[in-house]
Amino acid sequence: MHVFRFKFLSSVNSISYKKCPNHCKYENHNLTNSFKIRGGINVLHHVKQGGYEGVVTFSTGNHGLSVATAARLFGLKAKIVVPFGSNQSKISKIKATGAELIEFGSNFDEAASLVNDIAETEHLYFVHPANEPELINGVATEFLEAIEQQPDIDTVILPIGGGSELAAAVTVLKSINPKIEIIAVQAEASSAAYQSWKCGRITSDKNQTFAGGFATGTAYTTTFDIYKDALTDFVLLTEDDLWRSIGLVHHYTSNLVEGAGASCLMAAYKVKEQLQHKKVMIQISGANACSHELKKSLHYSTFETGCFE
Numbered sequence: 001m002h003v004f005r006f007k008f009l010s011s012v013n014s015i016s017y018k019k020c021p022n023h024c025k026y027e028n029h030n031l032t033n034s035f036k037i038r039g040g041i042n043v044l045h046h047v048k049q050g051g052y053e054g055v056v057t058f059s060t061g062n063h064g065l066s067v068a069t070a071a072r073l074f075g076l077k078a079k080i081v082v083p084f085g086s087n088q089s090k091i092s093k094i095k096a097t098g099a100e101l102i103e104f105g106s107n108f109d110e111a112a113s114l115v116n117d118i119a120e121t122e123h124l125y126f127v128h129p130a131n132e133p134e135l136i137n138g139v140a141t142e143f144l145e146a147i148e149q150q151p152d153i154d155t156v157i158l159p160i161g162g163g164s165e166l167a168a169a170v171t172v173l174k175s176i177n178p179k180i181e182i183i184a185v186q187a188e189a190s191s192a193a194y195q196s197w198k199c200g201r202i203t204s205d206k207n208q209t210f211a212g213g214f215a216t217g218t219a220y221t222t223t224f225d226i227y228k229d230a231l232t233d234f235v236l237l238t239e240d241d242l243w244r245s246i247g248l249v250h251h252y253t254s255n256l257v258e259g260a261g262a263s264c265l266m267a268a269y270k271v272k273e274q275l276q277h278k279k280v281m282i283q284i285s286g287a288n289a290c291s292h293e294l295k296k297s298l299h300y301s302t303f304e305t306g307c308f309e
Contacts, residue, residue: 213260
């Protein structure tokens with residue numbers, strides 16, 4: 001197995017809270033402002049070696065942007081299918097890569113239904129957002145960096161949509177230190193991964209969150225099989241929690257991020273009692289919020305100021 005290695009300017013920085021030394025992993029500082037580019041580059045590296053002329057995928061935004069950006073880097077064409085009403089900031093960035101953007105369906109799951117036909121008809125490689133081992137391998141570089149910079153981490157808190165990042169974290173961190181606890185975070189309004197984890201089998205559920213990084217209506221086989229027995233806990237956040245999380249991250253870190261990208265700090269607040277005296281890594285996963293999301297969230301920027309001090 002070969003993983004295309006690359007260096008990112010994302011780092012683990014400390015923010016100290018009462019009884020809980022925390023570290024933020026700023027994946028929002030990467031190319032495309034998301035951790036997703038790690039998987040995109042690794043997959044497209046292998047696609048290029050396989051002789052394909054291009055790729056197709058479906059996405060609510062960040063995954064599609066990473067695939068489109070990586071395709072441009074490797075000189076391949078890309079088609080990205082997104083649901084109608086997707087984040088306009090992400091859509092404009094996808095178009096700027098030169099990829100063809102197709103709007104289809106009302107949500108992530110409906111957009112997915114178009115991709116197989118495109119892949120077969122046009123002989124493109126289908127880069128699945130979750131059921132793609134090389135995607136997971138690329139994302140895994142994030143956790144190699146994290147454990148190199150903070151080898152004494154006790155707990156890692158991560159958001160989950162399709163689950164590539166959670167699967168990557170389990171693969172790397174549990175291999176290095178099985179005692180590391182991993183806590184997943186998801187939107188209550190799109191909680192298929194949580195429902196699947198809770199009942200021990202893949203299931204579907206409603207998909208209604210505004211936060212694109214969480215907006216999946218089902219769990220996925222490849223990632224679920226990796227994380228299903230490896231999590232310490234799972235935190236669900238309401239839509240109001242997610243709006244507050246954007247303001248919370250802005251207040252404590254001066255970063256402007258999107259709902260799923262900000263969620264881990266709010267999740268840490270929700271379970272702060274069980275995190276006492278542990279060294280925690282909180283991941284900031286993406287910064288591609290559109291202007292109306294930022295405008296709505298920023299009045300929460302002083303939410304419970306001092307609650308972590």
